[in-house]
Amino acid sequence: MEATVECLVERGWSGTTTTEVAERAGVSRGAQLHHFRTRGELVAAAVEHVGAESVEVLKRRAEIAEKSTHAVVELIADFHASDLFTAALELWVAARTDPELREQVLELQARLGREVYGLALELLEVDDTEPGVKDAVQATLDLVRGLALANQLADDAKRRAHVVRYWARMLEEQL
Amino acid sequence: MEATVECLVERGWSGTTTTEVAERAGVSRGAQLHHFRTRGELVAAAVEHVGAESVEVLKRRAEIAEKSTHAVVELIADFHASDLFTAALELWVAARTDPELREQVLELQARLGREVYGLALELLEVDDTEPGVKDAVQATLDLVRGLALANQLADDAKRRAHVVRYWARMLEEQL
Numbered sequence: 001m002e003a004t005v006e007c008l009v010e011r012g013w014s015g016t017t018t019t020e021v022a023e024r025a026g027v028s029r030g031a032q033l034h035h036f037r038t039r040g041e042l043v044a045a046a047v048e049h050v051g052a053e054s055v056e057v058l059k060r061r062a063e064i065a066e067k068s069t070h071a072v073v074e075l076i077a078d079f080h081a082s083d084l085f086t087a088a089l090e091l092w093v094a095a096r097t098d099p100e101l102r103e104q105v106l107e108l109q110a111r112l113g114r115e116v117y118g119l120a121l122e123l124l125e126v127d128d129t130e131p132g133v134k135d136a137v138q139a140t141l142d143l144v145r146g147l148a149l150a151n152q153l154a155d156d157a158k159r160r161a162h163v164v165r166y167w168a169r170m171l172e173e174q175l
Numbered sequence: 176m177e178a179t180v181e182c183l184v185e186r187g188w189s190g191t192t193t194t195e196v197a198e199r200a201g202v203s204r205g206a207q208l209h210h211f212r213t214r215g216e217l218v219a220a221a222v223e224h225v226g227a228e229s230v231e232v233l234k235r236r237a238e239i240a241e242k243s244t245h246a247v248v249e250l251i252a253d254f255h256a257s258d259l260f261t262a263a264l265e266l267w268v269a270a271r272t273d274p275e276l277r278e279q280v281l282e283l284q285a286r287l288g289r290e291v292y293g294l295a296l297e298l299l300e301v302d303d304t305e306p307g308v309k310d311a312v313q314a315t316l317d318l319v320r321g322l323a324l325a326n327q328l329a330d331d332a333k334r335r336a337h338v339v340r341y342w343a344r345m346l347e348e349q350l
Binding site for chain 1: 186264268269271310311324328
């Protein structure tokens with residue numbers, strides 16, 4: 001799973017073949033085929049698996065971090081501006097023009113979306129049955145995805161830190 | 176230029192060959208090669224050209240639209256959740272793992288980024304030498320890019336309208 005994500009980040013969707021991943025991971029093609037019939041299945045499983053692991057890492061980081069809104073938004077923004085997002089972006093873009101992959105990725109998108117939304121509520125210690133909370137958290141997640149996109153071709157960490165600080169101040173007022 | 180963007184939207188980067196675009200546009204390969212030596216050059220030029228045209232369309236729409244912050248943010252968000260963004264996303268993702276294309280796209284990103292930022296200032300009728308304006312406009316643009324991303328695999332217009340309404344209210348307070 002990690003070799004797949006690594007391969008997507010380094011070589012993109014077009015360079016991520018099942019053969020290349022099997023070589024990187026040091027597993028036989030037979031063993032690989034036993035688990036994943038297609039490149040789409042392999043890549044979707046890898047993004048989901050590494051995504052779930054990353055959510056756990058994020059939770060542990062949040063436990064030892066400062067409890068401020070700013071610290072939480074920064075954690076979520078940095079989590080998105082990561083290799084995992086880059087790998088997911090390769091998968092999402094490929095899925096747009098591949099009908100079979102698209103169905104698979106839409107399901108994955110819904111599951112990951114719900115998980116990240118729930119995690120954001122938990123870390124911000126807010127309840128989305130309160131008025132305005134759902135909108136504020138959704139907007140925050142759209143923002144961090146936009147920031148992650150801006151980080152694809154060049155390191156945008158400095159500007160991102162600035163926007164995150166600005167956003168966190170507003171979010172705190174709203175929540 | 177339009178045939179190139181159309182091709183990127185329908186078939187993605189991998190399906191956008193110079194031959195395919197020449198056929199769609201009804202021009203000879205010779206004439207095409209005279210202007211663009213590589214697929215990268217063709218696609219970057221098309222995104223820039225159609226981008227500049229779209230900015231003009233957006234300006235004209237803004238002239239006849241309501242002058243509220245909400246109407247302006249909605250225009251900018253819908254402008255991003257368009258075929259042009261989809262085509263640009265294909266180019267951006269391809270550029271990440273192609274060093275030559277990357278240099279070209281980084282320049283294009285800087286130019287388009289400045290243009291859209293300037294346009295947002297103009298439409299919102301704000302001055303970024305005033306405190307807080309630059310941050311607010313940058314956050315708005317990151318947000319609309321995140322919203323555009325969420326629109327790639329499924330129609331997200333309804334949720335987007337909701338987030339736009341929420342953000343426009345906050346932005347109005349900030350500006």
